[in-house]
Amino acid sequence: MTPFPWAAFVASLPWTAGAVVVVLMLTFAVAVRQGRHSLMDVAWGPGFVAVAVVAWVLSAGHGDDGRRLLLLVLTSAWGLRLGLHIGLRARGGHEDPRYRNLLAGAPGSRNAYALRRVYLPQGAVMFFVSLAIQVGMFTAGPPGWLAAAGTALWLVGFVFEAVGDWQLAQFRKDPARKGTVLDTGLWRYTRHPNYFGDAAVWTGLFLIAADSWPGVLTVLSPALMVWTLAAKTGKPLTEKAMSGRPGYREYVEATSGFIPWPPKRP
Structure with a gap:
């Protein structure tokens, strides 16, 4: 080695x-x-x-x-x-x-x-x-199976983040949707596809590094990013700003908060 x-x-x-x-x-x-x-x-x-x-x-x-x-x-x-x-x-x-x-x-x-x-x-x-x-x-x-898994996870995250951002941008362009809640597309499966995607991207990059020693020692790097997005400034601040919007409470009750998951049926 x-x-x-x-x-x-x-x-x-x-x-x-x-x-x-x-x-x-x-x-x-x-x-x-x-x-x-x-x-x-x-x-x-x-x-x-x-x-x-x-x-x-x-x-x-x-x-x-x-x-x-x-x-x-x-x-x-x-x-x-x-x-x-x-x-x-x-x-x-x-x-x-x-x-x-x-x-x-x-x-x-x-x-x-x-x-x-x-x-x-x-x-x-x-x-x-x-x-x-x-x-x-x-x-x-050379990169091995863990790096391959990290690349696949990065790709999932990149798609969620890019597509989620695009869907939100299209939603905001529609004057008829102003003041409503985006609950279609990727936003039907997670309230934060862009933040989830970001977290997946950085976890994937870590796995590519961790494929060979001493990359595994950098585990706190993606952990900080995921914590910031899910529990510190990303998800909490966004949901605080959205909390007063009509229909948002129902959206929260039906939709996964971070990791994509099929929505709950009414």
């Missing part, structure tokens, strides 16, 4: 962390100019792509080329699609209500407060979650 190149991996960490910092600072500069710190949502996916690209370059000659390329392609496809989707959705808009409420009570400079409460925490999460990708880039040995 080829030993893990710990020295090369550790030496790469300042560079991958630097990629996160560069993405955050560029986003912060544009956000200050536009007065919209919700642009951080647009940069979220591409930030992971930046980390993956840097890790891919620095792991050359150390990790397995097949796994390196697989992680780069899958991370890039997920991150660029997400960034494009959110960017198009936010085009020409105003500050997201979540960010407006968070920054409303800023003591002193609103921008400095945003830097502490938005950019630094999200940057730390981005770096920690991406450790599965970073470690996977440096692991030796």
Whole structure:
């Protein structure tokens, strides 16, 4: 068994962390100019792509080329699609209500407060979650059955997230559906197909990394992402915002909260 190149991996960490910092600072500069710190949502996916690209370059000659390329392609496809989707959705808009409420009570400079409460925490999460990708880039040995399972799970997650986002976008375009609840398509089987898809994508990427030692040690990276989506800022905040909408209580009673499942019959 080829030993893990710990020295090369550790030496790469300042560079991958630097990629996160560069993405955050560029986003912060544009956000200050536009007065919209919700642009951080647009940069979220591409930030992971930046980390993956840097890790891919620095792991050359150390990790397995097949796994390196697989992680780069899958991370890039997920991150660029997400960034494009959110960017198009936010085009020409105003500050997201979540960010407006968070920054409303800023003591002193609103921008400095945003830097502490938005950019630094999200940057730390981005770096920690991406450790599965970073470690996977440096692991030796060709991808096996666990990597194949991870790729399949990634594909399921990517489809749920992309299709769920598209269905929601089409729903919002219909003026007749304003104020109602989307309960068709993938939204019939889970109240959050986009969040479930995101969780599946990152669990799949972890499995690709865990296919070879020491990728299994990064299990807390996808665990943090799944916890954030299902129990912290994703599902809970969305459902709180939707709770007063007519028909939403009935939708909650009939539809799975996260993992897709056939709806309950009335």
